[in-house]
Amino acid sequence: MEALGKYFIFLGKLFVNRETFKTYFKLTVEEAISIGIKSIFLVSLVSFFMGAVTTIQTAYNLVNPLIPNYVISMVVRDMTILELAPTIIGVIYAGKVGSSMASGLGTMRITEQIDALEVMGINSTSYLVLPKILGSLLTYPILVVMAGVLNIVGGYLAGVLSGVITPHDFIYGIRFGFNEYTVTFALIKSFVFAFLVSSISSFKGYYTVGGSLEVGKASTAAVTSSVIAILLADYLLAQLLL
């Protein structure tokens, strides 16, 4: 409970005694580019293969001749949009970007770089963390959309090349009974997860005490806490919004 209280106080500090808009704009763009470049390869790779495997495994389980083949791509589509793209990529995002944020801030803390900012009269929380959160909020939904597309492309290629579904059936299944709200839901999830991963990871890194060993611990704790938060938020959002 104490850590939770400290986390909310930490969030409150983001919005007081800020620097100029121009400063934050520049930092946010830099963070967004850095986060995007850091994640794009892994997210693409995982999404593509996740889509391919989902298609093959769904086809493997749907052996009943009464079930039309296009159901395979329907299942892949809904799994991708509702869960795989926002949530699984969220877990990967926590591992890749979250740990990097925590270790970066942790290193700044133990090498007194954060103290240097404070001494200059700069609100270090706001200066260092707000751009990371804003950068994540800008980048992560784009990554989720990209992951969704690549998931379906991976599924299409795997399904067609392995012969479990025809291109026509796959496209038909993707379009059949499509509910646009699922995309809205996925985007809402992506904003929530982006905020949780970036704020929790920054919090863990910002309050690192000790030396390099503690930076490693903070990085691990950031990933663990972010993943737990993602899973809890995933459940709550599903309950509330579906």
Added chain:
Amino acid sequence: MIRVENISKAFNGKEVLKDISGTFEKGKPNLIIGSSGTGKSVLLKCIVGLIKPDDGFVYYNTKEFTFASRNDKTEIRRQIGMLFQGGALFDSKTVEQNVMFPLDVLTKMPLNEKIDRVNFCLERVGLAGQNHKMPSEISGGMQKRVGIARAIVNHSKYLFCDEPNSGLDPQTSILIDDLILEITEEYNITTIVVTHDMNSVMGIGENILFLYEGRKLWEGTKDEIMNSGVKEFDDFVFANKVMQKLRK
């Protein structure tokens, strides 16, 4: 001028600073000395506001700092330059970007003026032409000098140095001490140096405050060191063989 009054601080029930008072004049280096673990760095952090004391006050000229509003604190802090023990340079920025950082964030100076000011400060600390090197590409002594350049770039009125000589060879230490002394006198700023290096004490100790187990036991100048009359202070000063020979 900086004045501290009755500063006390405890961590987890252990008193680290006990009722410390003192005045740090401008235009000459003020040294806080003592053995490791006596609370020197904690006192410095209380003065710059990185740690809030449990009791006592810190005055920058006539303005009380410890319990001042956030805006008043920020106003004072923007006149502060600090050299940290490890330099605390931003790893991802070049030497030039590090030195320019306070100007980027705290001023609206045009870029060409900022570059001129950075070049002037780098030249002042003997690092002209090193603008585009990364902190990892320069030596520890050079990192300290970049730290000094960053501390003075925004025309700071107060300069704080936390163990400026730690990890440096004697020659580089003297160079850093001389630089601190020159800058203090040249710009007539209030400088506080935390150190346990007796070379620094003898070299630039115009006003020395000795801490022992969190208490101020002695205050004076480098010329008064030989006759302090305080056993704990003598034990600290003459632990060094060179100082022992000097005494004889």
